[in-house]
Amino acid sequence: MAIWRPSLDPHSLNRAAAIADAIATDVASGRLAVGDRLPPQRVLAWALGLSPNTVMRAYDDARSRGLVAGEVGRGTYVRPQALPRGGLTPLSRSHDGPVDLSRNLPFVGAAAQALAATLTELGREPGLADFLDRGEERVRAPQLAAAAAFIGRIGLAVLPSNITLANGGQQGVFSALMALSRPGDALVVEALTYQPVMAMALRLGLRLVPAAMDREGVLPDAFEAALRRSGARLAYLMPTLHTPTTATLGLERRREIAAIAERRQMTIIEDDVFGFLPTERPVPIAALAPSRTVFVTSVSKSMAPGLRVGYVAAPGPLLSAIEAAIAVSSWMPPPLMAEIARRWIVDGTGTRLNAAQQAHAARRQLMARRLLGNRPYSADPDGLHLWLPLPPEWQASSFTAAALEAGVRVNAGDIFAAGADKPSAVRLCLSYEVDDRRVEGGVAIIARLLAGGGRIVT
Numbered sequence: 261m262a263i264w265r266p267s268l269d270p271h272s273l274n275r276a277a278a279i280a281d282a283i284a285t286d287v288a289s290g291r292l293a294v295g296d297r298l299p300p301q302r303v304l305a306w307a308l309g310l311s312p313n314t315v316m317r318a319y320d321d322a323r324s325r326g327l328v329a330g331e332v333g334r335g336t337y338v339r340p341q342a343l344p345r346g347g348l349t350p351l352s353r354s355h356d357g358p359v360d361l362s363r364n365l366p367f368v369g370a371a372a373q374a375l376a377a378t379l380t381e382l383g384r385e386p387g388l389a390d391f392l393d394r395g396e397e398r399v400r401a402p403q404l405a406a407a408a409a410f411i412g413r414i415g416l417a418v419l420p421s422n423i424t425l426a427n428g429g430q431q432g433v434f435s436a437l438m439a440l441s442r443p444g445d446a447l448v449v450e451a452l453t454y455q456p457v458m459a460m461a462l463r464l465g466l467r468l469v470p471a472a473m474d475r476e477g478v479l480p481d482a483f484e485a486a487l488r489r490s491g492a493r494l495a496y497l498m499p500t501l502h503t504p505t506t507a508t509l510g511l512e513r514r515r516e517i518a519a520i521a522e523r524r525q526m527t528i529i530e531d532d533v534f535g536f537l538p539t540e541r542p543v544p545i546a547a548l549a550p551s552r553t554v555f556v557t558s559v560s561k562s563m564a565p566g567l568r569v570g571y572v573a574a575p576g577p578l579l580s581a582i583e584a585a586i587a588v589s590s591w592m593p594p595p596l597m598a599e600i601a602r603r604w605i606v607d608g609t610g611t612r613l614n615a616a617q618q619a620h621a622a623r624r625q626l627m628a629r630r631l632l633g634n635r636p637y638s639a640d641p642d643g644l645h646l647w648l649p650l651p652p653e654w655q656a657s658s659f660t661a662a663a664l665e666a667g668v669r670v671n672a673g674d675i676f677a678a679g680a681d682k683p684s685a686v687r688l689c690l691s692y693e694v695d696d697r698r699v700e701g702g703v704a705i706i707a708r709l710l711a712g713g714g715r716i717v718t
């Protein structure tokens with residue numbers, strides 16, 4: 261086997277620290293597996309053209325970070341335990357091509373280290389086989405209890421018996437729509453809505469009825485008028501960190517929406533997948549109208565998007581129908597995935613990952629603010645995206661095309677429009693790209709395009 265060689269940051273002045281960083285990155289990405297032996301210090305020093313002393317300091321550094329074990333003469337090995345708890349390591353998302361500001365996915369950071377530790381812990385579990393069964397109560401009951409605790413953190417007190425597990429928030433929303441509607445029914449949505457929900461409505465034969473919004477989110481009067489006009493008994497709303505506008509509905513409006521739902525005896529599907537990101541937020545609508553709301557959240561935005569675990573909380577009769585819809589399409593999420601999420605909720609890893617996510621998002625938002633200057637746009641300081649209205653000389657689609665030509669991918673606002681009103685704005689997702697410098701370059705291109713009034717200024 262070829263000897264392991266680190267890819268070193270060429271700008272790094274401290275070569276020993278750069279080698280230790282490379283070890284951390286490669287452990288997190290799996291390029292270095294637990295038990296792998298690092299090259300002898302002299303061999304690596306020779307291969308890198310560095311002094312043995314530098315490599316010795318690098319290995320010492322890696323040892324003090326808990327990444328490797330061993331000593332001179334016996335070899336240095338990658339160790340599974342005591343992986344660093346806080347270090348942020350990059351994903352292998354694309355590092356070339358257009359800068360991708362079109363995907364609203366979180367930064368994953370230290371989740372890889374946490375996963376390594378949790379998998380090691382699971383490997384020692386005597387009841388491991390239970391996670392390969394389908395719906396063992398012994399496995400599921402603690403997972404639902406953890407879900408109730410998780411949801412409780414954002415102000416929604418719910419019993420585990422009122423929760424079910426889904427393959428992510430996406431399946432939660434789709435299953436709720438499937439369970440609670442029939443082809444031809446009307447579905448009230450915010451005038452700008454989550455694009456996949458429009459695709460779901462199309463598949464289920466639902467008529468979308470847009471309700472007007474302002475900067476804070478859906479307008480209660482417009483919401484009620486849309487229900488009255490269409491006869492809809494079902495709505496899908498994103499009151500917290502709305503996509504694409506970033507708006508969070510205040511408590512007063514939530515109360516009004518809850519009162520409307522009670523008065524009209526209708527059901528709201530409340531999509532709260534971004535709900536763990538804001539440092540402060542109002543309680544969910546589900547806490548104000550518990551018998552009228554299906555609450556959907558997931559661990560995607562706060563922990564990791566590939567951990568396909570969602571939680572749906574609903575009143576008993578609705579929950580049974582939703583559970584049936586989940587069962588018909590997938591039975592349930594993989595118990596092992598749900599178990600990883602459970603452990604991360606219970607042992608504090610989830611809170612730590614969410615805090616890293618918030619810090620990362622806040623840093624990227626500050627970077628964007630600096631580059632976009634005084635230009636008006638909407639963003640939440642802990643949010644993953646921003647919503648940028650365009651000056652009159654631009655249309656969203658031509659701006660998106662010009663941006664792509666200049667090397668950056670963004671979403672045209674019109675793709676989120678549920679009705680005829682197409683906003684002249686674009687959505688920029690700041691957390692997906694791994695490299696700060698690429699995001700900086702991408703947002704700088706957007707700023708230059710805007711400053712050029714339709715022409716690219718270099």
Ligand SMILES: Cc1ncc(COP(=O)(O)O)c(C=O)c1O
Nearest residue numbers: 428429430454503531533558560
């Ligand atoms: C508004 C909104 N709802 C739901 C989802 C689905 O999330 P999950 O990964 O939990 O399925 C997303 C993910 O991108 C989203 O942005």
